[in-house]
Amino acid sequence: MKLLKGAVILGTAAVLSKLLGTLQKIPLQNVAGDTAFGLYSAVYPLYILILFAATAGFPVAVSKFVAERVVLGDDRGARRIVYVSAIILMGTGIVLFxxxxxxxxxxxxxxxxxxxxxxxxxxxFALLLSPVLAVLRGYFQGYQNMVPTAVSQVMEQLIRVITMVALLLYLVALAYDEAWIAAGATFGSVTGAGAGLLVMFVYWRKDLSKRQVSGEAKNKEALNYWQWAKRITVYAIPVCLGAIVVPLLTLVDTFTMPRLLEISFGSEAEAMRQFGLYNRGLPLVQLVVMIASSMSAVLVPAIAEAKVKRRGGLVRSQAEMAVRLAWLIGLGASFGLAFAAMPINVMLYKSSEASWTMALLAFTALFSTLNAVTASVLQGAGAIRTPANALLVAIVLKALGNVWLMPRWGIDGAALSAVIAYAAAAGLNLVQLVRCTGARFALRPYAVSPALGVAGMGVCLAALQLLAKPAMAAWHVPERLGYSAIALLCVAGGAAVYVLALLRSGSISREELRLMPELDRKLAPVLAKVLPPAEQRAGTVSDKH
Known part of the structure; x- marks a missing residue:
């Protein structure tokens, strides 16, 4: 129960912090323009890669070894792990800084x-603070106390966004150039890390006082600092190597697109403006993947438990249901974003420029969602190397795709290469998933019924946009306000039509939803109104059994 509660706390904090991190890019583009946005988008993935390479494995390693000390009643040993890890990462952080x-x-x-x-x-400068923050988070996770990590994550992102917006407004008001504005935006990572570290220090001091009051057991395993350093590092390095694969895929664009764009346009400033235009669609894709990732968080333990109990049928059913939900969510989101790309572009970024690029990038939501969910299923099934290997293939394809397609089609070529890369990674994961779980994917629930839903959504969105534009002109509605209203109507109307079409066509049955009881319970009132009577009776009969 404690583990489940911790997972819920961390999951909620992750969603909030990722939402803040994703949406912060919109005011940057709105206030500073596409060039500053492009500079920020080029630098931030590099920082994330270096940060992940330096620290990603240590919270996991620290939490593992601290948990072992806790079982032995060795609070002093747990603190020794923190001190050793902090020294290692502080040294690494200084070198990387x-x-x-x-x-x-x-x-x-x-x-x-x-x-x-x-x-x-x-x-x-963030690399001077983030390593210690990572160690302290691992310490509290080892005690299965997820509250400090959750609070520090949200506070880190909140202060980061506040700093970015404040410096953005200040530097724009003083007419600084785009390079300084981008530097101000990235400095939010420094103040954010400082705020998160301050929160963790407060919890750390409280924890020290509590442990001293309750007393300490003698160290059950007399390892010196050097031995602990060796053990922690050996455990953390493989985790770090696996964690850097995702930022590497993002970093491909940083080291290929600006050069290719400058060759095409003959101007560094125009190259960064084009790179900023390309990045307009990415926050929306990341939101979709964030939803899928929060759903996939429950898959690893559920499938791992069924695997241990040798319940092959349950493993297969859960894998099939997870992939189908990922496919349906990603498909609807991708086509919805593509159909409504122009009004969404104007609503968020003030102009319709690069709407076609945004529409192409929308389809990375489908394959990124599939990739996230299939990776979770494979981890639960024990195939932990496949997702990383699939992403390495995607990295190569993205780089080659940029080099080949961008000279022909510019940022549209980069968007197309992203779709190909993520599709390849998702495809490789699916092949391995079939081998590991025995899952089977029939044509009708994955192609025929969803195609009808997508077609209905497309007709609905086209009608909304065609009818709304003359109304905007007749009522003299300001362009951005009018397109904002159209975009919101498209999101709500398109989602409603798509979901209703899926439920009525039987793409998702009540019986299948029962494999995920929490989701079924929340949707039960809606399902009672929209499902065909036969489906309702099937669900009721199943419930009784």
């Missing part, structure tokens, strides 16, 4: 855009 700060000019040259230098130097 110096690498980024002093080498910013060289890195900007590798990217191909000299204006990124200030932003790289700005974000480098």
């Amino acid at each position: 110096l690498f980024l700060y002093c080498g910013a000019g060289h890195i900007a040259g590798w990217i191909g855009i000299s204006q990124t230098k200030k932003a790289i130097q700005s974000v480098s």
Whole structure:
């Protein structure tokens, strides 16, 4: 029960922090324009990659070894793990800070855009704070106390967004150039990390007082600091290597697109503006994947438990249901974003420029969602290497796709290469998933019924946009306000038509939803109104059994 509660707390905090992190990019583009947005989008993935490479495995390693000390009643040993890990990561953080700060000019040259230098130097200071923050989070997770991690994650993102917006407004008001504005935006990562670390220190001091009052057991395993350092590092490095695969895929664009765009347009400024235009669609895709990831969080333990109990039929049913939900969510979101790309673009970014690119990028939502969910199923089934290998293939395809397609079609080519790369990764995961679980995917629930739903949604969205535009002109509604209303209507109307079509066609039955009791319970009132009578009776009979 404690584990489940912790998972819920961490999941909620992750959704809130990711939502804040995703939506912060919109005011940056609105206030500073596409060039500053492009500079930020080029630098931030580099910081995330280095941060993940330096720290990603340590919260996992620290929580594992602290949990072992807790079982032995060894609070002193748990604190020793924190001290050792903090020293290791502080040293790593200092080295990487110096690498980024002093080498910013060289890195900007590798990217191909000299204006990124200030932003790289700005974000480098976060590497002096984030490592210790990661260690303290691992410590509390080892005690299965997820509240400090959750609070610090939300506070980190909140302060980061506040800093970014404040510096953005300040620097724009003083007419600083795009390089300084992007540096101000990335500096939010520094203040955010500082705020998160401050929260963790408060919890740490309270925890020290509590442990001292309750007394300490003698160290059950007399390992010195060097031995602990070796054990923790050996455990953390493989986790770090697996964690950097996802940021590597994002970083491909940073080191290929600006150079290719500058060759095409002959101007560094225009290259970064185009890169900013390309990145307009990514926050929307990330929101869709975030929803899928929160759903997939329950899959690993559920499938792992069924696997251990040798319930092959349950493993197969859960895998099939998870993939179908991911497919249906991703398909609807992708086509919905593509159909409504123009009004959404105007609503969020003030212009319709690069709407076709946004429509193409929308389809990465489908394959990214499939990739996230199939990776979780494979992890639960024990095939932990396949998702990382699939993403490595995607990295190669993305780089080759950019080089081949961008000279022909510019940022549209980059969007198409992203769709191909994520589709390949999802396809490789699905092949392995079939082998591991025995899952089978019939044509009708994956193609015929969803196609009808997508067609109905497309007709609905086309009608809404065709009818709304003359009304806007007749009533003299300001363009952005009018398109905002159209976009919101498209999201609500399109989703309603799509979901209703799926339920009425039987793409998702009540019997299948019962494999996920929480989801079934929440949807029960709606299902009673929209499902065909036969489906309702089937669900009722199943419930009784």
